[in-house]
Amino acid sequence: DADVTQTPRNRITKTGKRIMLECSQTKGHDRMYWYRQDPGLGLRLIYYSFDVKDINKGEISDGYSVSRQAQAKFSLSLESAIPNQTALYFCATSSIRGNTGELFFGEGSRLTVL
Amino acid sequence: KNQVEQSPQSLIILEGKNCTLQCNYTVSPFSNLRWYKQDTGRGPVSLTIMTFSENTKSNGRYTATLDADTKQSSLHITASQLSDSASYICVVTGAGNMLTFGGGTRLMVKP
Numbered sequence: 698d699a700d701v702t703q704t705p706r707n708r709i710t711k712t713g714k715r716i717m718l719e720c721s722q723t724k725g726h727d728r729m730y731w732y733r734q735d736p737g738l739g740l741r742l743i744y745y746s747f748d749v750k751d752i753n754k755g756e757i758s759d760g761y762s763v764s765r766q767a768q769a770k771f772s773l774s775l776e777s778a779i780p781n782q783t784a785l786y787f788c789a790t791s792s793i794r795g796n797t798g799e800l801f802f803g804e805g806s807r808l809t810v811l
Numbered sequence: 812k813n814q815v816e817q818s819p820q821s822l823i824i825l826e827g828k829n830c831t832l833q834c835n836y837t838v839s840p841f842s843n844l845r846w847y848k849q850d851t852g853r854g855p856v857s858l859t860i861m862t863f864s865e866n867t868k869s870n871g872r873y874t875a876t877l878d879a880d881t882k883q884s885s886l887h888i889t890a891s892q893l894s895d896s897a898s899y900i901c902v903v904t905g906a907g908n909m910l911t912f913g914g915g916t917r918l919m920v921k922p
Contacts, residue, residue, distance in 0.1 A: 701854070737820075739900070739914040740855075787854055797843060798904040802854025 700724045703788050703803035711811050716775040718806045720788030729771040730789045730800070731755075731763060740787065746771055747793075778810045813838040815903050815913035823919045828891055832916045834884040834901030842904040846875055846886050849898040849915070858886070858899075891920045 701722045710716055720729065731743040742755030744763040752763060760782060762774045775782055785807050789800040815836045824830050836844070843862045847855035859870045861877040861884060868875050872895075874887045888895055901913040 737914075739912040741912075742910075789854070797845075797860055798908050798910065799845065799857050799860065800847075800855070800902075800910070802856070804854055805852065 699804060701788060701790055701801055701803040703786075703806045705806060706804065707807045709809045709811065710778055712777075712779055714778050714810075716778050716808065718773045718786055718788075718808070720771045720773070720803060722769050722788075722790045722801075724790055724792070724801060725768075726790035726792045726801070727768065728791045728793065729765065730791070731761075731771070731773045732787045732789060733757065734785045734787060734805075743773065743786075775808075778808075780810045783808060783810045813903070813905055813909075813911045815901055815911045817899075817901050817913035817916050819916060820914070821917040821919070823921060824891055826891060826893055826920050826922050829887065829889050830891060830918065832886045832888075832899050832901075832918070834886070834913055836882050836884070836901070836903045836911070836913075838882075838903040838905040838911050840906050841879065841882075842906075842908070844877060844884050845902045845904070846873075846884075847900040847902060849900060851897070855898075855900055888918075893920050893922060896920045 704719045730745040732740040741757050746765045764772050785805050788803040818833045845860045846858045849855040859875045872889045877884045896919050898915040898917045900915045903911045
């Protein structure tokens with residue numbers, strides 16, 4: 698089983714719908730992240746959480762919200778999806794221990810907003 | 812502004828050939844630099860990490876270099892294989908463990 702699991706892996710939805718992408722991890726890491734990847738562009742940080750009570754906006758948080766339900770779970774919500782939110786979304790984790798900043802990514806969630 | 816620039820954007824080589832990918836950064840202060848490999852449709856996976864004091868590090872057929880003075884890193888792939896076809900992403904860690912991502916180099920290895 699994957700250490701970082703994202704659901705759903707693929708989702709097609711319509712403009713205005715509410716969408717939730719879920720992420721769970723078995724690595725025991727304290728830090729979790731949501732990134733967005735668009736064709737030809739690098740990974741961009743949406744939100745990150747350093748522990749259950751810590752939520753921080755990334756560079757492109759507008760239109761998104763997150764919830765850290767437990768150390769192992771971090772969900773991303775699009776309250777009212779729009780077509781330019783069509784992208785590949787990645788959840789990632791890291792540990793403060795060792796402090797090297799290595800990210801462990803999930804397999805990605807491909808979202809299409811029509 | 813912290814930036815990480817990678818070149819080339821894309822590259823096609825024949826199987827068995829070598830190639831070198833470049834990463835230039837302006838992140839300061841610098842903590843470390845990491846190269847990730849991202850297979851199509853998959854999440855990135857770390858290949859190697861370079862810290863300030865390291866000049867060269869190898870991981871199998873992958874060799875990374877770092878010149879902290881010129882703020883440049885390279886990833887050299889020796890005797891390429893079809894499975895090397897992927898995107899390679901350079902990520903620099905700066906102050907407060909904040910990460911700056913490069914746009915990636917898309918490598919295609921043809922038989």
